[in-house]
Amino acid sequence: MSKTVILSKIPCVILCGGRSSRMGEDKSLLPFSNSNSLTQYQYDKLKSNFEEVYISSKIDKFDFLKNKEKYLILDKGEIFSPIVALQTILQTIKAEKVFIITVDTPLVSIDSINELINSSNESEICVAQTLKTHNLCGVFSTSLVKFINEMLITDIHKVNYLLKNNNTKYLDFxxxxxxxxxxxKDEYKRALNIISKSNN
Structure with a gap:
């Protein structure tokens, strides 16, 4: 008898709008595991856990994505800033909370993601923490958009500032x-090695 998979009703957004300056090329389009791109790998993995998966980016560069009018969220303006991306996402998504993850963290497990979601009820933000805080891997309340608007008016673009000045839970992993x-490139090769071993 097959096990029924219960999909999370919280929407998920993959952040793909960074400059990729240290990688030297657009990391979101790099091949990963058996997928044509890192973005498609993340998308396919996350679709197994969420009813709705969105992609946040500066431009449309995703051939595999269906219904782009609904599921592609494009940042406004010229500034490359995760806070600008969050502002656009939280203004666009019609839900109380949203799960945010960056395209360049492909090894985060579905179990860990669900742990973050299940631990987020009493806070505005719930993010993962290991040896460091993973500012853009967690659950964010859409009500934060007012605070983010005020941040951008005063030209503050640090995600850590958002976390420190709101009700944030740091979940240890x-x-x-x-x-x-x-x-x-070294971290990319290391992740490819890890995923290759886990698939064998």
Missing amino acids: PNDDEFINLNN
Whole structure:
């Protein structure tokens, strides 16, 4: 008898709008595991857990994405800033909360994601923490948009500022490798090696 998968009703958004300056090329389009791109890998994985998965980006560069009018959220303006991306996301999504994850953290498990969601009820923000805080891996309340608007008026673009000045829960996880950011070619190769071993 097959096990019924209960999909999370909280929407999920994959952040893909960074400059990728340390990688030297657009990391969101790099091949990963058996997928044509890191974005498609994350999208396919997350679709197994969420009713709705959105992609946040500066431009449309995703051939695989269906119904782009609904599921592609494009930042406004020229500034490359995760706070600008969050502002656009929280203004667009019609839900109380949204799960946010960056495209360059492909090893975060579905179990850890669900732990973050299940631990987020009493806080405006609930993010993962290992040896460091993973500012953009967690659950964010859409009510934060007013605070973010005020941040941008005063030209504050630090996600840490948002976390420190709101009701944030930091959820500890034991495995730092799970939350590796693929910022450069060495980290990309390391993640490919980890995923290759886990698939064997």
